[in-house]
Amino acid sequence: MKKKLLFIIPGLHMGGAEKALVNLLKKLDKEQYALHLWVFDPSGVLMHEVPKEVKIWDAGARFAQFSKGFLPSVLYWLLRFQWHLVLHRLRFTWITQRHSVNQAEQYSWKALRKFLTPPSDAFDVAIGFLEKTSIYACVDCITASKKIGFIRVDYTFLNLDKTFDAAYFQQLDYLCANGNLSEAVLLREFPSLQTRIRCVENVTFPETICERARAEKVIDPNEITLVTVGRLEGQKGYLLALEACKILVDRGIPVRWYIIGEGSERQKLEPQIAAYQLQDHFILLGRLENPYPYMQQCSVYVQTSLYEGKSNTVNEAKILKKPIVVTDFDVVFEQITSGVNGIIVAKHPEAIAEALIEVLQSPELQQKLTSQLAQESQRYGNEIAQFTALLTP
Secondary structure (H helix, E strand, O other): OOEEEEEEEEEOOOOHHHHHHHHHHHHOOOOOEEEEEEEEEOOOOOHHHOOOOOEEEOOOHHHHHHOOOHHHHHHHHHHOOOHHHHHHHHHHHHHHHHOOHHHHHHHOHHHHHHHOOOOOOOEEEEEEOOOOHHHHHHHHHOOEEEEEEEEOOOHHHHOOOHHHHHHHHOOOOEEEEOOHHHHHHHHHHOHHHOOOEEEOOOOOOHHHHHHHHOOOOOOOOOOOEEEEEOOOOHHHOHHHHHHHHHHHHHOOOOOEEEEEOOOOOHHHHHHHHHHOOOOOOEEEEEOOOOOHHHHHHOOEEEEOOOOOOOOHHHHHHHHOOOOEEEEOOHHHHHOOOEOOOEEEEOOOHHHHHHHHHHHHOOHHHHHHHHHHHHHOOOOOOHHHHHHHHHHOO
């Protein structure tokens, strides 16, 4: 009989964890596993990549109404005299306004869960594929013989309430990081869970990435182009990137820096881009289903994150053998050796700009970096074995 697996994630938009989940669903043996996916928001651009064999569960009508926003949802339930839902919606909004984003997601969970309709089936294994809500839903809402949670960033940078999380982590059979350094952080922060913490790296398809990178021509080869891929969120350091872009343009280097991703940081970035008159230089492309042609055709791939887990996009740039400039978030040292297969710099606009100038103006350095990446043995495939090892009794 097939082992019944349920994966839980809020949405399948263009993020590293989301791509990793889709890749994992594609790779798992459909003869051995019956695959289910509970996704709260089914509008993500990666939904159509989910294999047809996967049964998809949504979060139900209540959550759809909840997602329309505060006033529409409150009015809807007021008119139907559903006072308990009005109170939970008010509670959710009050909490989210009083706390930082990450802690708000923790403390508002018990209100949010009132609007979720979980899958009715029981499962052999349930997997919360992201930190916070995915794990809380796995623990509180699902009937399963085994439960697994994933933390996909350096936990210390999330500024979360450890006591809140520890109560949930204790109810998991395994807590997984996606890199060795992130695993070490979890071992340090939650020593009582030492026997349950594992490293399970993101599933990557090098052949698919290279094939999709050849799909179309998107960049003029005569232009100096930089590309960054990632959600428009504060942790990605886009304000640092914008300041670095200004330094480059002020020094007479006419770069075009393409930003691929979407998120709440757009409302901060757009006015600043206009104030610096960088509309032709720092370009927000939004979400793209296929970012790889931009990554393949750019002069340098840049990642200015303040913190990360093991970065999918850095791995993808390595697969495409691009010169890479990254900021010195802790986990990057697991992926890049500065001066050998990329350049690691301080989280400061001047440092980022100087490193980019060095790479852009030195064909010899570019050749050195790309040659090293060509020589490196990119080992992919162990990720599936790492994951399936967790599923055995």
